Amino acid sequence: MTNPIRVVHYLNQFFGGIGAEEQAYAPVQLKDGAVGPGRALQAALGDEGTVVGTIVSGDNYFTEETESAKAAAGELLDRLKPDVVIAGPAFDAGRYGLACAEVCRLAQDRGVTAVTGMFADNAGVLTYRSEILAVSTGIDASEMAPSLQKMARLAIKVLNGEELGPASVEGYVPRGARRPVAHGQLGYERALDMLTARIAGKPYESEMLISNYDIVPPAAPISDADDSLIALVSSGGLVPRGNPDRLVGARSEHFYRYPLDGVDSLSVEDWESVHGGFGTLILNTKDPNYAMPLRTVRSLETRGAIKSVYPTFFSTTGNGTAVSSARRMGGEIAAELSENHVDGVLLVAT
Amino acid sequence: MMTAMPAIPLSVGANRIVRGVRVPHVCGDPALSEDRDRELSERIVRTALGALATRVTEPTLFEPSQSAPQAVTA
Numbered sequence: 001m002t003n004p005i006r007v008v009h010y011l012n013q014f015f016g017g018i019g020a021e022e023q024a025y026a027p028v029q030l031k032d033g034a035v036g037p038g039r040a041l042q043a044a045l046g047d048e049g050t051v052v053g054t055i056v057s058g059d060n061y062f063t064e065e066t067e068s069a070k071a072a073a074g075e076l077l078d079r080l081k082p083d084v085v086i087a088g089p090a091f092d093a094g095r096y097g098l099a100c101a102e103v104c105r106l107a108q109d110r111g112v113t114a115v116t117g118m119f120a121d122n123a124g125v126l127t128y129r130s131e132i133l134a135v136s137t138g139i140d141a142s143e144m145a146p147s148l149q150k151m152a153r154l155a156i157k158v159l160n161g162e163e164l165g166p167a168s169v170e171g172y173v174p175r176g177a178r179r180p181v182a183h184g185q186l187g188y189e190r191a192l193d194m195l196t197a198r199i200a201g202k203p204y205e206s207e208m209l210i211s212n213y214d215i216v217p218p219a220a221p222i223s224d225a226d227d228s229l230i231a232l233v234s235s236g237g238l239v240p241r242g243n244p245d246r247l248v249g250a251r252s253e254h255f256y257r258y259p260l261d262g263v264d265s266l267s268v269e270d271w272e273s274v275h276g277g278f279g280t281l282i283l284n285t286k287d288p289n290y291a292m293p294l295r296t297v298r299s300l301e302t303r304g305a306i307k308s309v310y311p312t313f314f315s316t317t318g319n320g321t322a323v324s325s326a327r328r329m330g331g332e333i334a335a336e337l338s339e340n341h342v343d344g345v346l347l348v349a350t
Numbered sequence: 351m352m353t354a355m356p357a358i359p360l361s362v363g364a365n366r367i368v369r370g371v372r373v374p375h376v377c378g379d380p381a382l383s384e385d386r387d388r389e390l391s392e393r394i395v396r397t398a399l400g401a402l403a404t405r406v407t408e409p410t411l412f413e414p415s416q417s418a419p420q421a422v423t424a
Contacts, residue, residue: 194354218365296391344402349353350373
C-alpha cells in the first residue's frame with residue numbers, strides 16, 4: 001500500500017480553536033495533526049492521507065499583515081513538506097476566504113496541490129478566481145463535513161494528475177477558463193432541444209448561466225423624515241475633476257468615498273463623470289447635480305425636510321458591473337451606513 | 351433608486367424606485383429654465399424622500415408629479 005499523502009490544513013482562529021473575533025489578530029501558528037473540523041478532513045481522507053499539521057491564523061492578521069503572514073505560513077509549509085494543502089472551507093467569510101486563497105497560492109508556488117472551499121461570491125474568489133481551486137459551498141458552516149469531503153476528493157484527483165471536468169460537474173467555483181470541447185450534437189441541435197423542452201415545460205439546462213438576483217425584503221419606512229440622516233450614493237461615475245482614484249468607465253469593482261462636508265452643490269469645475277455607458281456632456285459641461293442632486297438635498301436640509309446629509313458621498317460607475325461586484329460594493333456601503341445610523345439612502349442610477 | 355429606466359430595477363427587485371427624467375440627466379431637465387429645473391429637481395427628490403417614508407411590500411415605482419407622489423407597483 002502506498003504511503004498516505006501528507007496533508008496540511010489551514011484554519012482561521014475560530015475553527016482552529018484559538019478564539020473568536022477577539023483573536024482575529026492571532027499570528028500564524030502551527031498545531032499538531034488535525035484540529036477542529038480537521039478531524040472531519042482526516043475522516044474524509046481515510047487511509048489515503050494524514051493531516052500532519054494545521055496552520056492557524058487570525059483573519060485580520062492574515063489579511064492586514066499579509067506579507068508577514070505569508071512569510072510565516074510559507075516557512076511552515078517548507079518545514080512540513082505536504083503533498084496537499086487544504087484551506088478552510090471559509091464559506092461566506094470574506095477575510096477567511098482571502099486568507100485561504102493566499103495560503104493556496106503559497107502552496108502552489110511550492111509545487112504543492114492546494115484546494116480550498118468557499119461561497120462563490122467570497123472575496124477570496126473575487127480576488128483570486130483564476131488562481132485557486134475552490135469547492136463551491138453555501139454560506140452555512142453546517143455543511144462543513146460534506147464540504148471537506150469534496151475538497152479532499154478534488155485534491156486527490158488533482159494530485160493524481162487527473163484532468164478536471166467543468167466546474168459545474170466537479171463542484172468547484174468556475175475559474176474563468178473556457179475550454180473548447182466537442183459536443184455530440186451541433187449547437188443548433190442543442191438549442192432546438194432546449195427550446196422544445198422549454199415550450200413543453202420540461203426541465204432543461206442552460207449552457208450559459210445568467211446570475212439570479214436576490215429578493216430583498218423592503219426596509220421599514222423612515223418614521224420621521226424631518227429627523228432623518230440621508231446618505232447619497234451614485235452610480236453615475238461622478239469623481240473629482242481629474243479622477244484622482246482612477247474610477248473606471250465600465251465593469252467597476254470599486255467605489256470611492258468623497259467628503260461632502262461644506263459642499264453644497266457639485267460644480268462643473270470640481271466634478272466630472274467618467275461613466276462610459278451614456279453621454280456625459282450635460283453632466284460635465286452643465287451640471288453634475290443631475291446625477292447626484294446635492295444642491296437640492298442641501299436646500300431641503302436647510303429647510304428642515306431632512307435633518308442632515310451623511311458627510312461621505314459613495315461613487316461608482318454602473319456600467320456592465322458584475323452582479324457579484326455590485327453585491328459586494330453594496331454590502332460594504334450598506335455596512336458603513338448601518339454602523340453610522342443612516343436612515344435612508346438616495347441612490348441615483350441612470 | 352432614482353432612475354430614468356425603472357423597468358430594470360423593478361424586475362431586478364429594488365424596492366423603492368423613483369422615475370427620473372432621462373439617463374444623461376436623471377434629476378432634472380436642462381431644457382427647462384433654471385427655475386423650473388430646480389422645481390423639477392425638488393419634486394423628484396421629495397418623491398424619493400416620500401418613498402423612503404412609505405411602507406412597501408414589493409418593488410414599487412414612485413412617479414414625481416404635481417400632486418403628492420404616486421405609488422405604482424411592479
